[in-house]
Amino acid sequence: MQRILRGILNFFWRRAESDGKLQIQDNFKLKSVRGIVTHLCPDYGWINETIFFHISVVIDNMPVSIGRRVIALVEEDETTHILKAVKVKIMTNCDCDTKPSELDRELCIMCVTSVSRDNIYISKETSIPAQLFSGEFMPYKGDFLLIDYSLKPGNSNMNIHTVSPLNSQRISEVCVTSINGRTGVVDDFIFFTLDSLHTLPVYIPALNDIVNVVVVDSIQSHYTCRVVAMFPVKMLY
Numbered sequence: 360m361q362r363i364l365r366g367i368l369n370f371f372w373r374r375a376e377s378d379g380k381l382q383i384q385d386n387f388k389l390k391s392v393r394g395i396v397t398h399l400c401p402d403y404g405w406i407n408e409t410i411f412f413h414i415s416v417v418i419d420n421m422p423v424s425i426g427r428r429v430i431a432l433v434e435e436d437e438t439t440h441i442l443k444a445v446k447v448k449i450m451t452n453c454d455c456d457t458k459p460s461e462l463d464r465e466l467c468i469m470c471v472t473s474v475s476r477d478n479i480y481i482s483k484e485t486s487i488p489a490q491l492f493s494g495e496f497m498p499y500k501g502d503f504l505l506i507d508y509s510l511k512p513g514n515s516n517m518n519i520h521t522v523s524p525l526n527s528q529r530i531s532e533v534c535v536t537s538i539n540g541r542t543g544v545v546d547d548f549i550f551f552t553l554d555s556l557h558t559l560p561v562y563i564p565a566l567n568d569i570v571n572v573v574v575v576d577s578i579q580s581h582y583t584c585r586v587v588a589m590f591p592v593k594m595l596y
Contacts, residue, residue, distance in 0.1 A: 389434055389445070391467035396427045406431055412444035418526040418576065421449035432468040432503070446503055446525060446576065463509045468525055470578070471502045474555075479522075481506070487522055495588035496524055499555040501578040502585065524575040524587070532592055535568045545572055550579040551586035558589045569593040 394407040403413050404423065410433055417423055431444040446468055469481040478486035479498045492498060503525035508517045530546075537544035541553040543564055549572070551564070557573075564570065569592045577585035 389432055389470060391469065392431050392433050392444075393450075393465075394429060394431065396423060396425050396429060399423060399425050406444060406447070410442045410444050412447050416444055417447045417449065419449065423447075423449065430466055430468055430505075432470070448505065448525065464520065465508060467506050467508065469504050469506055471498045471500050471504065474498065474500055485517055487519055491522060495557045495573050496527075496575070497555045497557065497587070498522075499552065499577065499585060503576045503578075526576045527573060527587075529571070529573050531571050532569055533572060535564050535566055535570060538564065538566050544582070545570065545586055545589075548582060549574055549584045549586055550577070550582040551589065555587070556589060557587060559591070562589075562591055564589060564591075565594065 398405040428450040430448045432446040473480045480486045505525045507521040533546040536547045572586045573588035574584045
């Protein structure tokens with residue numbers, strides 16, 4: 360058993376080193392699973408006995424322990440058919456508690472597959488009206504979303520109640536380190552695009568500007584975070 364476990368871990372670590380990031384093409388390759396942490400080591404663990412996860416994919420810096428309820432976004436390796444969590448959210452008491460009128464409501468994690476003027480798509484068939492979003496956060500392809508939903512009676516269509524970024528954090532006084540047309544990078548590792556960026560009406564980011572940002576978990580070409588809001592602290596003149 361230990362030999363098998365070491366083989367699985369080596370496979371994932373080699374893959375992480377060679378890929379450098381997660382590749383997401385569509386949610387049909389991903390599945391949102393609710394479960395319980397059943398095994399735990401310092402750097403990794405297992406959900407429901409069968410789903411591997413690395414501690415680095417747990418969001419919010421929440422403590423992990425055996426028996427904790429979680430929601431995981433899971434992919435299956437096409438060659439080995441091993442299940443691996445790409446994002447894990449620890450459920451709090453607030454998340455687990457439901458009112459009698461809300462017993463049919465569930466939480467899931469999904470990834471934005473495409474964006475149009477009017478809709479945010481989480482699969483080819485399922486979309487969220489763009490008008491539900493306002494303020495700092497406008498979803499972009501690759502963003503991870505936490506969705507509160509229920510299933511309509513008699514079919515499998517999702518009735519979506521609320522949508523939010525899976526993880527969001529504010530970072531102060533970081534530098535715009537790269538600009539390439541309508542896209543750029545902050546602090547060398549956080550992607551942004553002017554097509555989905557909340558900022559001051561007249562402000563356009565420039566190289567070496569010092570800015571405050573709001574960042575969400577997102578899978579982009581070479582990055583795992585995306586800036587959704589940016590406000591200048593000091594601009595290069």
